[in-house]
Amino acid sequence: xxxxxxxxxxxxxxxxxxxxxSSCTRSGPPEAAASPATPARSLPQPALALAAAxxxxxxxxxVTERVMPAVVNISTxxxxxxxxxxxxxxxxxxxxxxxxxxxxxPGGHGRGRDGDEGExxxxxxREQSLGSGVIVSPQGIVLTNNHVxxxxxxxxxxxxxxxxxxAKVLGSDPKSDVAVLKLEGKVGELTALxxxxxxxxxxxxxxxxxxxxxxxxxxxTMGIVSAKGRANMGILDYEDFIQTDAAINPGNSxxxxxxxxxxxxxxxxxxxxxxxxxxxxGFAIPSSMARxxxxxxxxxxxxxxxxxxxxxxxxxxxxxxxLGVDAPRGALVSxxxxxxxxxxxxxxxxxxxxxxxGQQVDSAGRFRNLVASAAVGGTVKIDVLRNGRKVALSxxxxxxxxxxxxxxxxSSEGEGPLAGVAVADLDxxxxxxxxxxxxxxxxVVVTEVAPDSRAAEAGLRPGxxxxxxxxxxxxxxxxxGELSRGSAERALLLVQRGGVxxxxxxxx
Numbered sequence: 001x002x003x004x005x006x007x008x009x010x011x012x013x014x015x016x017x018x019x020x021x022s023s024c025t026r027s028g029p030p031e032a033a034a035s036p037a038t039p040a041r042s043l044p045q046p047a048l049a050l051a052a053a054x055x056x057x058x059x060x061x062x063v064t065e066r067v068m069p070a071v072v073n074i075s076t077x078x079x080x081x082x083x084x085x086x087x088x089x090x091x092x093x094x095x096x097x098x099x100x101x102x103x104x105x106p107g108g109h110g111r112g113r114d115g116d117e118g119e120x121x122x123x124x125x126r127e128q129s130l131g132s133g134v135i136v137s138p139q140g141i142v143l144t145n146n147h148v149x150x151x152x153x154x155x156x157x158x159x160x161x162x163x164x165x166x167a168k169v170l171g172s173d174p175k176s177d178v179a180v181l182k183l184e185g186k187v188g189e190l191t192a193l194x195x196x197x198x199x200x201x202x203x204x205x206x207x208x209x210x211x212x213x214x215x216x217x218x219x220x221t222m223g224i225v226s227a228k229g230r231a232n233m234g235i236l237d238y239e240d241f242i243q244t245d246a247a248i249n250p251g252n253s254x255x256x257x258x259x260x261x262x263x264x265x266x267x268x269x270x271x272x273x274x275x276x277x278x279x280x281x282g283f284a285i286p287s288s289m290a291r292x293x294x295x296x297x298x299x300x301x302x303x304x305x306x307x308x309x310x311x312x313x314x315x316x317x318x319x320x321x322x323l324g325v326d327a328p329r330g331a332l333v334s335x336x337x338x339x340x341x342x343x344x345x346x347x348x349x350x351x352x353x354x355x356x357x358g359q360q361v362d363s364a365g366r367f368r369n370l371v372a373s374a375a376v377g378g379t380v381k382i383d384v385l386r387n388g389r390k391v392a393l394s395x396x397x398x399x400x401x402x403x404x405x406x407x408x409x410x411s412s413e414g415e416g417p418l419a420g421v422a423v424a425d426l427d428x429x430x431x432x433x434x435x436x437x438x439x440x441x442x443x444v445v446v447t448e449v450a451p452d453s454r455a456a457e458a459g460l461r462p463g464x465x466x467x468x469x470x471x472x473x474x475x476x477x478x479x480x481g482e483l484s485r486g487s488a489e490r491a492l493l494l495v496q497r498g499g500v501x502x503x504x505x506x507x508x
């Protein structure tokens with residue numbers, strides 16, 4: 001027999017069920033427990049959102065809005081002699097990629113001087129390049145890479161409000177790849193990016209890279225600080241890079257790397273890639289290096305660097321064991337230039353530099369940067385390991401020659417037909433670096449040849465030893481500079497390469 005329920009009984013049951021359902025939706029225990037209600041909790045934030053909030057920024061979008069008005073696009077034009085015609089590569093117009101590919105971009109073709117089509121035929125032509133920069137002063141000072149504006153005949157800067165202005169180079173430093181521009185004309189009100197302290201960056205900090213990749217317009221990418229103090233990459237003479245995985249692409253060169261406070265902590269300058277495209281490893285010049293270089297270029301038009309006069313190399317575990325040195329790392333002195341600050345201070349071959357002015361030296365690159373950034377004429381303290389004991393030395397730094405590295409190479413750059421050629425004295429450091437034997441007793445070694453120069457067209461290359469210029473013997477880099485200035489239209493070189501000596505003629 002089926003049970004029967006009255007309407008009143010059904011109503012009581014329904015009321016009980018509704019009350020039970022209501023108690024399940026409350027947060028915290030029932031009121032009968034007489035405990036205070038637990039406040040509602042929001043969902044966990046993503047790690048990047050938390051990192052963005054640490055610097056006081058409401059969001060990454062807020063940081064981007066503050067940074068964008070200070071980022072500019074830089075377009076340059078220059079006349080190139082003896083180059084290929086326009087290539088098929090979409091990256092050819094960007095100096096960032098030419099830095100890695102050289103001037104022979106994939107798919108290059110051209111028209112000969114006589115007007116005939118030909119693969120790789122040289123001709124003079126106007127070349128346009130794209131890059132980025134960052135406004136660092138309301139007065140129109142723009143910081144960028146040297147390779148973005150190097151040898152440019154015309155520089156145009158497009159602001160975030162689409163105004164286009166001409167710019168001139170106040171100064172540039174190829175050794176660190178830093179250039180300073182001054183906007184010309186009616187500049188008006190500009191938004192300058194505040195400086196940050198790159199020394200305070202920690203691995204894992206979130207950073208933004210801003211620029212104009214591929215010429216599509218201002219773009220921001222995000223990543224983290226992957227490493228600091230990257231040196232010996234073979235890109236520049238003075239390297240202390242911030243490594244980041246923020247995407248850096250053609251056109252980003254010279255753009256800012258900013259922290260989550262919207263402050264400038266670096267200038268993007270290079271990538272490490274096997275394909276030529278972005279692969280997650282990018283490098284930026286830290287603000288701690290770029291800012292003093294910029295200030296020196298504005299103040300004097302050049303960069304004064306400390307000069308010690310030593311050839312140095314990294315101390316590897318094998319070298320340490322062979323030398324009987326109980327040190328995990330440092331800078332090994334392989335040679336000391338005669339009558340230099342190093343020789344007067346008592347530095348000797350075989351010393352291991354472990355400290356400089358109270359700062360730890362863990363590599364040759366670190367030591368080179370510390371010497372270069374120290375004040376010319378100032379006294380510095382150098383801690384070395386010698387024969388198993390620690391020795392404290394003092395040295396008065398000299399000024400590094402204009403194109404010299406802080407380790408001690410004395411160098412010079414050519415002019416006229418030899419423009420684009422950099423040479424160094426044939427000392428122990430240069431011999432080791434370019435594998436020049438002791439049988440070559442005099443001359444200067446070629447350290448760099450600009451890809452678009454007459455010297456490159458004639459076949460001169462790094463590692464060649466120039467013995468004579470216009471039948472005059474070359475005994476030093478300084479003498480090479482003098483002879484190049486005297487070569488107005490033509491230079492006759494006597495060059496030694498791999499034990500073979502040959503003559504070479506360069507025309508302006």
